[in-house]
Amino acid sequence: xxxxxxxxxxxxxxxxxxxxxxxxxxxxxxxxxxxxxxxxxxxxxxxxxxxxxxxxxxxxxxxxxxxxxxxxxxxxxxxxxxxxxxxxxxxxxxxxxxxxxxxxxxxxxxxxxxxxxxxxxxxxxxxxxxxxxxxxxxxxxxxxxxxxxxxxxxxxxxxxxxxxxxxxxxxxxxxxxxxxxxxxxxxxxxxxxxxxxxxxxxxxxxxxxxxxxxxxxxxxxxxxxxxxxxxxxxxxxxxxxxxxxxxxxxxxxxx
Numbered sequence: 001x002x003x004x005x006x007x008x009x010x011x012x013x014x015x016x017x018x019x020x021x022x023x024x025x026x027x028x029x030x031x032x033x034x035x036x037x038x039x040x041x042x043x044x045x046x047x048x049x050x051x052x053x054x055x056x057x058x059x060x061x062x063x064x065x066x067x068x069x070x071x072x073x074x075x076x077x078x079x080x081x082x083x084x085x086x087x088x089x090x091x092x093x094x095x096x097x098x099x100x101x102x103x104x105x106x107x108x109x110x111x112x113x114x115x116x117x118x119x120x121x122x123x124x125x126x127x128x129x130x131x132x133x134x135x136x137x138x139x140x141x142x143x144x145x146x147x148x149x150x151x152x153x154x155x156x157x158x159x160x161x162x163x164x165x166x167x168x169x170x171x172x173x174x175x176x177x178x179x180x181x182x183x184x185x186x187x188x189x190x191x192x193x194x195x196x197x198x199x200x201x202x203x204x205x206x207x208x209x210x211x212x213x214x215x216x217x218x219x220x221x222x223x224x225x226x227x228x229x230x231x232x233x234x235x236x237x238x239x240x241x242x243x244x245x246x247x248x249x250x251x252x253x254x255x
Contacts, residue, residue: 002179003072003160003212003219004153007033010222014197019218020062021243022227027062029222032069034147039070039138041145046123048100050075053162055099055122057083057090057108059229060207063127063138065215067103068161072179075154076100078161079174080208083108089172090115093164094122097174103138106131156180163210177212186216193247197222200243204231204250213249 010019011033019032027035043054054071056078058064071078079097081090094102094115099122104112106128116122127138154160160182162174189195201223203214218225226243228235231254239245 001183001220002154002156002158003069003182003216004179006219007036007069008149010219014222017222018224020065020225020227022062022229025062032066033149035066035142036069036073037147037149038142038145039066040073040150042141043070043074043076043101044150045145046141048074048076051077051159052100053077053079053097054101054103055079055081055094055097056103057081057112058103058105058127058207059107060204060214060227061105061229062227063103063105064207064211065225065227067127067138068211068215072154072160073150075152075158077159078211079164080161080211082164082206082208083111084208087111087114091117093172093174094120097162098122101125103127109133109135154179156183161212164208166209182212182216183220186220189217190220195221195223195247199246200224200226202226202228202236202239202243202245202248204228204236204248204254217247217249 010029015030016028019029020027054076056067068078102122103125106126124135125138126135131137156179159176160179161177163177164172164174201218205213215225226239228239
């Protein structure tokens, strides 16, 4: 089962169920699927092809999930980039993957501009409220686009993203991840933790390290994912209490 199949199944079976909660913002599965479709059609209309790569530097916000799933629907390869790296390290990744598009939050725009190789044909798309500038607006790009499911859909063995390693024993490497890899990893977690469609998920993984962990279990189950952009004890506790979180995933130091 692919990420695309999971999303479209939930949009059919639980259209009005909460898919994403971010502070006071909420998207149902129907709204999430339609938003993903609009961005997918927008990418396809500006020349995106199967196997093209989309690099992105986005915090833990709804745009992260939407961009990842839209890239998957367009049969592309998502490449999350660590925005805590220096310019030259980011440039090395961009040179390595030669992305078609670089989707960045406006708070990382200056970093992205410095990191993009000179004479590069990489197009920058900027996410973030009220962005106006020389680059393509993530929000404006979707306006008036088709909310229906595009076709053809990706295959379960298609590469869906490159997960860059930390580089602790050498230069970071893009570990290849398929839809099937994510599916079986998710099945194992759901089975081990006895998760159900009623669970409300909070994942505090970094958005550039295993970003699928932020949404994959909720997406598979038709559950709800809660996003927090800042990892502080108070903000995490408030999110758990306010949204009645039932399952949480993070690294040991976070706990």
